[in-house]
Amino acid sequence: MNHRFLVSASGLIVLIAGMLLPTMPAAGQATSAAAKTNGTPAKPYTQPRTPDGQPDLQGFWTNTTYTPLERPKDVNKEFFTQEEALELIKKAAEVEGEQTEPGTILDVHYDFTQFGLDRSQGGFSLNLRTSMIVDPPGGRIPPMTAAGQKRAAERAEARKRMGAATDAVQNQSLSVRCILMDRDGPPMLAGAYNNNYQFVQIPGYVMILVEMLHDVRIIPLDGRPQMPQNVRQMMGSSRGRWEGNTLVIETTNFTDKTAFQGASENMRLTERFTRVAEDTMRYQFTVDDPATWAKPWTAETPWKKSIGPLFEHACHEGNYGLYNTLAGARAEEKRAAEGANKPSK
């Protein structure tokens, strides 16, 4: 598909042919039934294979979604009807595309829509589930163990002692610091935009290029052991294997810096990738962390085939915004200290 912009003589940007649109299947289409059962098609999908016989997951994918991790409190069922889901998404997309109110905090931002960064502009897979979490069946993260709660409280205390977010760079989030994004995880979860991935497979490895940060996961399939216990990485240590048509990735060796949903560094994550249709891949993950939750919990979300390229995301190199934020906070304090007229925010 050709997606082209032309600049006419007056400088107008004109979209010539097509734009990546989200899949909005017509009612009654086969894929809607597939979506209801979480993407498993009515008739079996014939997996294309790589030259060395792996199910072929290669290409560009996006995990953009309108589905929250946890079921909203006022929703008591596992699936929306297709009509309900499409209506909710349509309204959310309209709200995304609308202008913000001048003079409000939300207005202090470039317009996502202008840069094509709304969720509705980049494609996504329709998901009728009311939450990503499928187990426990209530669709919510199970309650924390006492140890988990204690750790969460200690983290909150430590966080408070660090001071305000703008006091020091280390007080900002890992994503603002360009160290790790939710798109990396693992588990790999969509953020606001650029939720794009490229899968490349060779004998013995699956490589996942994550657009944000331009991060790379290289998953060996040869059954080698995980890294030594004392070697901890932000994205952990990952080992993969095929179970039929499903790529299973086991990850351990996390640090205590990511704390996914409050997890400890001993979290064990199992991810499962299954291509259920030409343009749909089911992504499922199970979080196993007895130090935090009495039982493992599982979530799943469909990914949609997308287009490339994944342009270099040199985040740290281009992170002027972080510098400006800290400089701005110091400048405001200076002005306040010098008795400036305007109240500082």
Next chain:
Amino acid sequence: MAVMHREIYQVRDRFKRSTIVPVAMATVLSLFATGAAGQTSTYKAPRSADGKPNLNGIWQALNEASWDVEGHAAAPGIVTALGAAAAVPPGMGVVEGGPIPYQPAAAAKKKENFEKRLTLDPEIKCYLPGVPRATYMPFPFQIIQTQKYIMMVHTFARAVRTIYMDDHKEAPADSWMGWSNGHWEGETLVVDTTGFNDQTWFDRAGNFHSDALHVVERFTATGPDHLLYEATIEDPKVFTRPWKMSMPIYRRVDKSAQIMDFRCVEFVEDLIYGHLRKQPGK
């Protein structure tokens, strides 16, 4: 694309050159005074599924180019507290045919870069290393080769390059690692990279380029665990002519070899943002 004609210098004795014989070859022959693999190679690597030389694997350069691509003696490091641990190790250099041919103004800039390298070297700030520096930093990198895409994943800052093997496009915008279009010439992977910004260096000695940089690399297997790596550097804003570096690259054969995280942003935050920290009592 035409097969490159290569000139072979046959040094009969060390005081004069013999007749220069231009020959068109599919395999690489390198007989140079400095650097390079220095051996004739008619090796044919095992084939990948699509019939191309299989360069998959974890590789690493073993030389001192990362400190200074030109020949250099041992020298003190820039941080005296680290003593010999941060000294510059001696190296015979990987640049062929004499010193890097800087234009006069650029030569002065290089000298200034060297003198101010503690504040100017992008490596120190954990910035993406660019090309070809990423190839010869002293850490492993992995080549992940398919028919359409060849990925090169580097340890330092998890720098990654996508080499487009078909559907060659121009760089949509400038980047740190450039935009790479690749093709095969017999046993050699040829990678043509443009679209660089002007932010990277070639080494820790301040050798640099502009955003007009154009790099053509050649990767050729010379044995089951060896590659010959050649990089021709062209930059009309900085150099008087194209120049070349070459070196062997070695396969990491240890069974546990893997690209590990070198997420260095955390290590440099105080360096970059430390002066913006809120001071107590303010």
Next chain:
Amino acid sequence: MRTTRAVVVGIGLLLAAAPVLAHHAFSAEFDVTKPMKLQGTLTKWEMINPHSWFHIDVKGPDGQVVSWLIEGGSPNQLIRLGVTKNTLAVGAELLIEGYLAKDGTNKGVGRNFTFTDGRRLFLGGSAPPGK
């Protein structure tokens, strides 16, 4: 996005799936009490991440040209749709509404980028209300 609370039940919850971290960082970088409007000539669009930067030359009433840096969005999705460094011409005249940086320099965030004929840049869609 409308900030009114009168949203249909469920929409706000679906929207919760898209983290708004970026907003918090931006209101710390730019001053919501200092809206700005400028018109100038593009000298360079730095197509970088995490946010792109528009270099704008603004001619003051005294004829002096002042350089401004205006923050915009990641170019990556636009690149997927065919935008390149040649799309937006150097010399293009742009009208930019936004907010000033808190650090007091000639920097701002561009809420709306518009050409002088009123059309919005890239995928801007319809003009904001009241324009």
